[in-house]
Amino acid sequence: MAQLKSQVVGHQKLFHQWTQLLQREQLTGSFLFVGASGIGKRKAAWAMIQQALCTQKKGEEACGECGSCRRVAAHQHESVWFVEPEGSQIKVEQAHGILHFLQLKSMGSKRFVLVDEAHLMNTPTANSLLKTLEEPSEGTTLILLAPSLTSILPTIRSRLRVFHFQPVPLDEIRQARTVPEWALEASLGRFDLLDSLSTPEVRQFRTQWAEFFVQFLSSPQTLTEDKWRESLKNKEDLKQALDLWLKMVRDALFLQQGEQKSLLTLDVNPQLKKMAEWPSVLLQKIGQDLITLQKELSFNKDAVLSMETLYIQLQSSGEWTA
Ligand SMILES: [Zn+2]
Structure with missing residues (x-):
């Protein structure tokens, strides 16, 4: 079973928002997923991409079983470009990689770019992506992940639609995971802390x-x-x-x-x-x-x-x- 959304704890409102955009075919554009580290932004982003690319949806949900769903789950989908920092920053060469990917003609009608830790883009990187973030071509969705709004350059920030991720309520974690109560309380709704405490x-x-x-x-x-x-x-x-x-x-x-x-x-x-x-x-x-x-x-x-x-x-x- 490779339905990614079922592995995400919390953030249901944001999934709902995403589903609505998907139904109205309003996903073309640039998004910022913002919230503390370790609360599941990246997992949620992959799950949302899977939902958008699934070829055999069950209702509005990704089936988790079609070829597309499987390739997204394995992070090997031809229509998804994933970028994360190399060392302590996202370099301009990586931005060029994104631009190259977006110019390829052989891809399907939808394509996604996911940039983890987008606050680590250095200025040349950010500048080379400005135009693309401002006006992505039809069918292109860029998703930037960052721990806070202020960590993103204002010139970039103003071009993004923001999804605010909140720490997951402890009740929801309690239902999804078996962990000692003290660890749950100490985790503050962050899975990275929760895992490290275990x-x-x-x-x-x-x-x-x-x-x-x-x-x-x-x-x-x-x-x-x-x-x-x-x-x-x-x-x-x-x-x-x-x-x-x-x-x-x-x-x-x-x-x-x-x-x-x-x-x-x-x-x-x-x-x-x-x-x-x-x-x-x-x-x-x-x-x-x-x-x-x-x-x-x-x-x-x-x-x-x-x-x-x-x-x-x-x-x-x-x-x-x-
Ligand atoms: Zn599917």
Whole structure:
């Protein structure tokens, strides 16, 4: 079964809008699919293209079985040109590839160009596509994907019809996928986050740093252990750890108020429970200090030093009982 739409979670309103345009034969033109990364824009775009190219539609839906549907599902359809960044940008040669594809005479009456991460088009690339985006030839649909409206050059933006993609409501994800509730809440409706939270590596990372945090708050000696001093040197890891700690503080405060729902760190439950036993004034102080620490790290301060300062500040706050 290769019906792509059935694999997309959410975005039903946009599919409805697309179907209406398709019925009225109003797909010639340039579109911008905009919304946070990881919420399914690209999947939806492929599904919409499949629907438009299906030769044996069931009602308004793609059949998923005809040759056309299969080729779209395999990303091998002769009427679809897909572009994604090579390295950190979409280069002008790739724009030339698009223009060449659109000039080919041998194609069917409908053709699609799909540009992923269109905000990474450099200026020459964008400029060489301006005219095509403004006025695509009959039967041509260009779809640009981008994380935000402002990430697209205004000259391009003004030429596009915009489809706004929203994070998928958690209820819809809950129905479509079997995932732990904490991961669902922490994903914020983004599938990339959801998937990353489900890997053993990420779970191990979170457990390890949650344990360090609780230990560290109980004893500054933790900072003198080589293992942790080494780990703290990795700024990227520490940034993610800080994010986790802030969420733990938030959850610990929620737990103190008897709030069990919408916790984001239930995977590190043992450590979270320990934190929830601390006075809420102290937790609030820790939260504030963590935010300060986040800022300091973005100014490239030494992480171990910052953590030591954090500990001293907490000690002197007078709320310390842990
Ligand atoms: Zn089909």
